[in-house]
Amino acid sequence: MQTIPNLIAEKTGISLHQVKNTVELLSEGATIPFISRYRKERTGSLDEVAIANIQESYEKFLDLDKRKSTILKTIEEQGVLTDELKSRITECYDGTELEDIYLPYKPKRITRATKAKELGLEPLAKLIMKQQERDIDAHALSYVNDNVPDVESALQGARDIIAEWTNENKRAREIVRNSFRHKALISSRLVKGKEEEGSKYRDYFEWSEPLKKCPSHRFLAMQRAENEGYIKTSIAPDAQEVLPSIKHLMVKGQHTSASEQVEKAVEEAYKRLLAPSIENETMAAYKEKADEEAIKVFSDNLRQLLLAAPLGQKRVLALDPGYRSGCKVVCLDAQGELLHNETIYPHPPQKETVKAMKKLDSLVDAYKIDAVAIGNGTASRETEDFVRKTKFNRDVQVFMVSEDGASVYSASKVAREEFPQYDVTVRGSVSIGRRLMDPLAELVKIDPKSIGVGQYQHDVDQGKMKEALDRVVESSVNMVGVNLNTASHHLLTYISGLGPSLAKNIVTYRNENGAFDSRKSIKKVPRLGAKAYEQAAGFLRISDAKNPLDNTAVHPEAYPVVERMAKDLGCTITDLIKDKTLRDKIDLQRYITSDVGLPTLRDIMGELEKPGRDPRQTIKVFEFSKDVFSINDLKPGMVVPGIVTNITNFGAFVDVGVKQDGLVHISQLADRYISNPSDVVKLHQHVEVRVLEVDIERKRIQLSMKL
Secondary structure, rough: OHHHHHHHHHOEEEEEEEHHHHHHHHHHOOOOOHHHHHHHHHHHOOOOHHHHHHHHHHHHHHHHHHHHHHHHHHHHHHOOOOOOHHHHOOOOOOOOHHHHHHHOOOOOOOOOOHHHHOOOHHHHHHHHHHHHHOOOOOOOOHOOOOOOHHHHHHHHHHHHHHHHHOOOOOOOOHHHHHHHHHOOOOEEEOOOOOOOHHHHHHOOOOEEEHHHHHHHHHHHHHHHHHHOOOOEEEEEHHHHHHHHHHHHHOOOOOHHHHHHHHHHHHHHHHHHHHHHHHHHHHHHHHHHHHHHHHHHHHHHHHHHHHOOOOOOOOOOEEEEEEOOOEEEEEEEEOOOOOOEEEEOOOOOOOOOHHHHHHHHHHHHHHHOEEEEEEOOOOOOOHHHHHHHHHHOOOOOOOEEEEOOHHHHOOOOOOHHHOOOOHHHHHHHHHHHHHHOOOOHHOOOOOOHHHOOOOOOOOOHHHHHHHHHHHHHHHHHHHHOEEEEOOOOOHHHHOOOOOOOOHHHHHHHHHHHHOOOOOHHHHHOOOOOOHHHHHHHHHHOOOOOOHHHHHOOOHHHHHHHHHHHHHHHHHOOOHOOOOOOOOOOOOOOHOOOOOOOOOHHHHHHHHHHHHOOOOOOOOOOOOOOOOOOOOHHOOOOOEEEEEEEEEEOHHHHHOOOOOOOEEEEHHHHOOOOOOOOOHOOOOOOOOEEEEEEEEEHHHOEEEOOOOO
């Protein structure tokens, strides 16, 4: 009998040794970021993706074991559990196969077959299944009574029973399942009377294609259209291609009147039981697959968004643009604290442009502003143009910042707690400014679903998506690390081993006792035990700590190794960090122990070279075309600069400064074949695109990166 680690190794292609050690670490409460960063010797340097795959597989197999226990108990209660059946169930590790084994024993609601059995027709069904009787009508006559009015009623009841047996036949289900999997068409048709109301789905009013060729985004689009009541979808192979195989299984060679009844029963079984059952199963399986692909797209985009280049600790003036209601202005210090807020009216209908310019210049001068952040919503281009025309006395950089999710944040409990005395407009502006300074620190406060990157995120399994996105946020936060003395409790929540409760305890302790002077001092935080410290310490940074290693990704458990290196060279740890010639003298082989191997030692050397380095790139200033402000300004053939705002399986969306993002279809991303848009473009990448087509009425812009 195979063990779960064996099965995971077989499924993932990862060695059994690596799987066993990873499962042990996960069972001990270690997090994925901690395992991938600090337990490379035990896992063979598995990355976060591989560890997550092991965790997911392990949990699925545990769930399958629970399901098997339930099934065994149910069958045992029926008094029909044999040793052979128990062995088949126990040794089965395929969910679909397990349900097929269980189906004949599964408690049923009242069916046509159960009604026929209650009428005493099961012996007739068994007789028919032998397929030896040439005159089955004569036998059926003996079953006619007050409840079974005639021979045809008796035969129909027997066929109902045989149909259920056919449906429960494991081989018959495999035949139908394979046909659906390899030969089914997915089709859709319009719901009568929904032509105009559902016009955005008109591509699917009459649609059919092989299921295996249907991309996940199209499947999800059809599902959404059906859920909204505009179309009906179905999945089915050609019944005439499937039925002969099932009949060959169920019907014996000789031709008798009994075998004719079996043939009829098989046809009824397929139409009434097998096809609907396997269609539902196939639809669910394909939905799960489509969900996984959509969640992966969303996760990849979210990771890029969270790890976007930060401006850093600079003084920022942020503008939330608007027309009638004006532009909300806030000034933030280098730590993101709100210093000032007011409203200016540079656009119609007020159009106090000169006054607004003077106000902006005075604010930049008064608060020593280093950069201006402009939200990319309504009136953003006009506001950008206005800001760039303003003559400042200081050198100020101007950036466009995505507003996605800012309104969600501004109305949230988090925002109310941060700024109870200010309204949503001020909170939204602050969020825009802070996003420029540190996207990761600000975006962790928002439900990832509200950030607006991905495809059909509201149509997928919400539980699975939340789990995946939380994992991305956790991974991103721990990859960058956080300053223990400035991080919000929202940011600390995602640090390995902490969570909401300990994160709040850390902030409370910090507020009451002042800044932490060392990593080990967080052990004084209430309820933060040894395990939480082990998991979290390496991802926390203290910039001015007495021990310089406290501002690196070197884990405290490895401090003795670095101390020994410094001692052997007759220098301090600070000297070791500053002087490359000293580090070059270190022979790593001398420091290998049973717990510390070359992978960890190499990581330590990397940290000593660039202590506390931020893995994110440096932010770049971007400018839209000065000749393009609205969709009406775009003409086919124009080449304009743009920013990638979203990536899907079918292409990338690019903001060219006209409020409506244009689509670069996957076929237009490069002069070569592309299977995954993410291989060519990244979120927030600055690109040049050629305008292919502009549909002003439908607000659709087709772009190309083939210049």
